[in-house]
Amino acid sequence: MNTGAPPKRPLLDADRPSGRCGPCVSRRTALGALAAGAAALVAPGRWGLRAAPVRSYELVAEPARRSLLGARPQWWLYNRSLPGPVIEAREGEVVRIAFTNRLPEPTNLHFHGLHIPPQGRADNIYLDIPPGGRFLYEFQLPPGSAGLYWYHPHRHRLVARQMWRGLAGALVVRGPEDAFPALAAFEERIVLLRDVALPEGELSPHGVRDWHKGKEGDWVVANGGIEPVFPVARGGVRLRLVNASNARPLHLARGDGRPLAVAAVDGRLLPRPRMVASYLLPPAGRVDLLVPLGREEEVPLVALRYNRGVPAPRLRNRFLLGLRGEGSGPPLPLPDRLPAPPPPPAPERAPERLALSMFFINGRSYRRERVDVRRRLGEVQLWRVENVGSMDHPFHLHTWPFYVLGSNRRPAPVAGWADTVNLRPGEVLELLVPFVGYTGRTVFHCHVVEHADRGMMGTVEVVEG
Numbered sequence: 001m002n003t004g005a006p007p008k009r010p011l012l013d014a015d016r017p018s019g020r021c022g023p024c025v026s027r028r029t030a031l032g033a034l035a036a037g038a039a040a041l042v043a044p045g046r047w048g049l050r051a052a053p054v055r056s057y058e059l060v061a062e063p064a065r066r067s068l069l070g071a072r073p074q075w076w077l078y079n080r081s082l083p084g085p086v087i088e089a090r091e092g093e094v095v096r097i098a099f100t101n102r103l104p105e106p107t108n109l110h111f112h113g114l115h116i117p118p119q120g121r122a123d124n125i126y127l128d129i130p131p132g133g134r135f136l137y138e139f140q141l142p143p144g145s146a147g148l149y150w151y152h153p154h155r156h157r158l159v160a161r162q163m164w165r166g167l168a169g170a171l172v173v174r175g176p177e178d179a180f181p182a183l184a185a186f187e188e189r190i191v192l193l194r195d196v197a198l199p200e201g202e203l204s205p206h207g208v209r210d211w212h213k214g215k216e217g218d219w220v221v222a223n224g225g226i227e228p229v230f231p232v233a234r235g236g237v238r239l240r241l242v243n244a245s246n247a248r249p250l251h252l253a254r255g256d257g258r259p260l261a262v263a264a265v266d267g268r269l270l271p272r273p274r275m276v277a278s279y280l281l282p283p284a285g286r287v288d289l290l291v292p293l294g295r296e297e298e299v300p301l302v303a304l305r306y307n308r309g310v311p312a313p314r315l316r317n318r319f320l321l322g323l324r325g326e327g328s329g330p331p332l333p334l335p336d337r338l339p340a341p342p343p344p345p346a347p348e349r350a351p352e353r354l355a356l357s358m359f360f361i362n363g364r365s366y367r368r369e370r371v372d373v374r375r376r377l378g379e380v381q382l383w384r385v386e387n388v389g390s391m392d393h394p395f396h397l398h399t400w401p402f403y404v405l406g407s408n409r410r411p412a413p414v415a416g417w418a419d420t421v422n423l424r425p426g427e428v429l430e431l432l433v434p435f436v437g438y439t440g441r442t443v444f445h446c447h448v449v450e451h452a453d454r455g456m457m458g459t460v461e462v463v464e465g
């Protein structure tokens, strides 16, 4: 059983994520090692692979100036890029990320949505990588994990400010589903969306009310640009969107009034494209849209108004991005079915009830040393999550994707696999959570990251059965 224990091999200075860099490898040497790593093989994995190829990346979190909306604000970025670079690997491969913190405060990485160990060198949110520190992340992508994910900081109490300053990037896992012909025919475009506010040319600092409501901006940036238009050469595009906003849900629709074809939620395919008039993409959520396009056809993607229960700054750009057909053939047909992962088996125990309200889950504020939910490896559990507060709270569980069964509200969210679901005030959601694959401790929380930083988070621990 893989419990996420770190591999027993010398790795940069990763065992000592401290600012004091004793046997620190120089940047040049590290880069050389990474280049060599691209062809390296690791020991046999838990899936009986004889050897797994390694995908190596280097990520540096650091302050950087970058132009936007006529200003040149100071951001905190990965590799000085807005958004951070796309991390891409295949199921079964090992992802190795040499991470350096050049921020003036501690940070770490969370791999949002990935089913990988919640400890060791994988999705370990308890790491505290100080200024000047380095860490080598390393994890193997399990079978069935193909999909769209993203990475961002998860150092408790510092997440909201670090994300607001720009730290986020997409992560895509390739798998057999990507070769499914009716899907593979579509061109792919990964777009990370987030809102910003640049009063006086700099990112606005968090104010008291921002911690209460969650911080929102008045512009939405798409892959670092305002209202980009993407050419589509193949007769259609699989538009893969990440909402990397701190708090703003994006109420997506086509600007031409036609329905959206939703092919995947949180990176996981649906059994067939679902046609909807609009789609609410909560903070941290992902959605794959299929957009067939004829030659010279243009499809705008817009954000409709949405009331999440608190006053929000009005968006200055309702137009988020455009798609322009530049292919020579006719628009692609929508697939009539997709290779969706099957639902989990029925639950084994009485439901776990979680009540969400401002800064609390079940009336308690987060404490790192307290375990709120303890489960045995292999159990499938029904979670009944209720929003007893007065504003929307998007709920996220690390490590174990869940299956949305239903809601007491209409329209109900798309039933199926997810890792982040929005709850309206008064809404009760039923989720099936299979605690499979890994033991260990991690968190569930509201993904209005200001709320999580202020304690709206709990701990789940999965122990050997």
Ligand SMILES: [Cu+2]
Pocket: 392, 393, 394, 446, 447, 448, 451, 452, 456
């Ligand atoms: Cu919240």
